Amino acid sequence: MIDHHSIFLLISALIAVVGLVLLIAVVKLNPFISLFLVSLALAVAAGMPLHNIAHSFEVGVGGTLGHIAIVVALGTMLGKMMAESGGAAQIAHTLINLFGEKNVHWAMVVIGLIIGLPAFFEVGFVLLIPIAYTVARRTKTSLVLVGLPMVAGLSVVHGLVPPHPAALLAVTIYKADVGRTIFYALLVGIPTAIIAGPLYAKLIAPHVTLAEENPMAAEFVDHGDEQSLPGFWLTLLTILLPVLLMLVGSWADTLSAPKSALNEWLRLIGNDSIALLIGVLFSFFTLGRMRGFTRETILRFSNECLAPTATITLLVGAGGGFGRILQDSGVSNAIISVAMHSHIPLLFLAWLLAALMRLATGSATVAMTTAAGIVAPIALHGAGVHPELLAIATGAGSLIFSHVNDGGFWLVKEYFNMSIGQTIKTWSVCETIISVTALVLTVAISFAIR
Template sequence: MMDPHSAFLLLSTLIAVVALILLVAVFKLNPFLSLFLASLGLGIAAAMPMATIIHSFEAGMGGTLGHIAIVVALGTMLGKMMAESGASDTIAHTLVRWFGEKRVPLAMMVSGLVVGLPAFFEVGFVLLVPIAFTVARRTRTNMLLVCLPMVAGLSVVHGLVPPHPAALMAAMIYKADVGRTILYGLLIGIPCAFLAGPLFARLIAPFIQLSEENPMAAEFIDHGQERSLPSFGLALATILLPVLLMLIGSWADRFAPAGSTLNEAIRLVGNDDMALLIGVLISFFTLGKMRGFNRDTILRFTNECLAPTATITLLVGAGGGFGRVLQDSGVSHAIITIALRSHVSLLLLAWLTAALVRLATGSATVAMTTAAGIVAPIALQTGGAHPELLAIATGAGSLIFSHVNDGGFWLVKEYFNLSVPQTLKTWSICETIISVAGLAFAFALSLAL
């Protein structure tokens, strides 16, 4: 039985989310202001001290922007260099030639799965977005048919497949065998990505009317058509360099003893921000100087591409602020209590706990680690569930229904120039399909093992 205070908190959260959607979609209030007002309203309803509400929002926003702002800025610079040099065109042309125009959605799904393995969702997103825009433009394909499969691939590896940092963390908490978790994660993740990406995109695209103008897509238009395009090898090496550095960083302990100077140096180079920084600097040479651009032109490119990212980073940060208020107001604790009181199987408990924390906080990583920390001790005592499948079920739950308190929601909305209702109908449902299908496949695999 839910206590009255927890019930009130959950009702207040529901009202805050609905009010937020109405403010943005119906009353056309600036999304940043809407997020701020919704956070204030929820904090007041939850009886948080006034000063604490503001501090909580600031802390959540600052914590989110600390990572996202760097990733978006560096990723956009790299994307701009790829577009201006023609590298995005080269990769897009090659993907279309390999897969064929009819299988472009499948090509983008595979790209998301590969690039997203070592990187957090936001990093893989900013790396692949310029290619997605170019593929859509070259093939005259509906943007959703290209972009939804891409984000589905990125999302699947984020939640289900080590060595992605979040999925690897969950596997370690459950003391699961990493090799088997990777195998099971791929067996489950690939069909999930296909259902939520190419298949769902084909079903939903006819019902979504996209705007003809997209400010972010305009930043990634190739203005170097007169020049010969860079080779596919050079273009691919440039975009995959940050991905390779992140992989090397995750294997630091294999190259040098933990705690050693070399180990720390490898980890530093493999850090998301550092890997992207190195990738951008290298692109100035491979896609800049080698393509005939001088220093002034490269500087102009990097300055021009940052202007449209201001709104994106602000909204992603505000989403983090709203998520932090949800945590500090006690909503997350109320949700965890509900999950623990439910008498369900361990796989369903892991999925349900992660799903509820995700809905409350907006962060898949927080949901994954929180749920794994709660369920792992129960699993060790009761047994009966494969730890690898528990890790996958937890990851699947952490992906459910991304909405207005998730930075990824605003990233997708702004880059693809969608309205809030359109983002809910596309991206949020895409995430939910991955989540529910992941749980269903985990149950099916548990019966076969």
């Protein structure tokens, strides 16, 4: 039986989320303050010890910002160099010529799938957003039509496809075969990205009117005419360098003996933050000095692009604080308790647990690892379920309905300059389409390979 306290916690969490949306959208209270207040109210309602509440929120904020702040800062600097040098315009111009102006949304989902493979969602997002801005501006197309396919591609590989770190964690926990998981994940992921990206973007874009002024897009102004743009391949190498370094880091044990000096160095340069730092320094040369910019100009670019990121970084951190309160208040355990009392098929259980954890914590990685840790021991005693498909189903569940406790929600909202409602209609629904479509296709494959 599910105890009354678990039900109370779930209802409290639901009220907290609704209250948060109302505070931001109706009362027009600052989103950071709204997140902070709702987190405190939920903690008190859930019966958390009063002396732990502030610390819990601070730990959540700090843990999130420890990674996100570095990624946003370095990614924005790299994006600024791409924009000021004309590199983003060059890539946008090449994509437009290759796919045609009417099909740029297909180009963006392809680049999202490729760039997202080794990089966490936030890293891929900040690398690609200046290209999305430039493509939208040059084709006079809605940023939703251009950007949504891009984030769909990034999200699909984040949750489903090894060697992405999050997906690889689930593969390891389930003891699945990496090669087969990649094969099945691509079978599921490519059509899923197409449905949630270009097709859904084409459907929803006419119904979302964005403000003409976008403070973040203004930081990535398109400079120079097409004849004076940097080379396409040099620009592509600059944006792909962090991605390539992350791939090298993920292959460290294959390329060198584990725990050797070379192995440690490969892991260091393959770290998200270090790879982005190297990429930014490389861009100062390829897109800065080689384009004739002085050191003073490059310094000005890297300084002035940081100011608009302050709000985004704070909101992402506050979302992490809210997620931590949801965990420490016992909401996560209540969700697990409810799911474990349901007698449902293993594939769906893996998806459901990950989905519920994602809704509660806002983190796809936390949702994936938690759900896999619960389901894996059960799977060992069951028969007929392929561990590779369990890993994919878990990843699919971890992507469902990103909302206000997810850092990705605030990144998309602020960079696209959308309201809460618009972000839910576009990004949150896109994530839900990915989650449900991937589950349906995974179940279909499970019937086909029995």
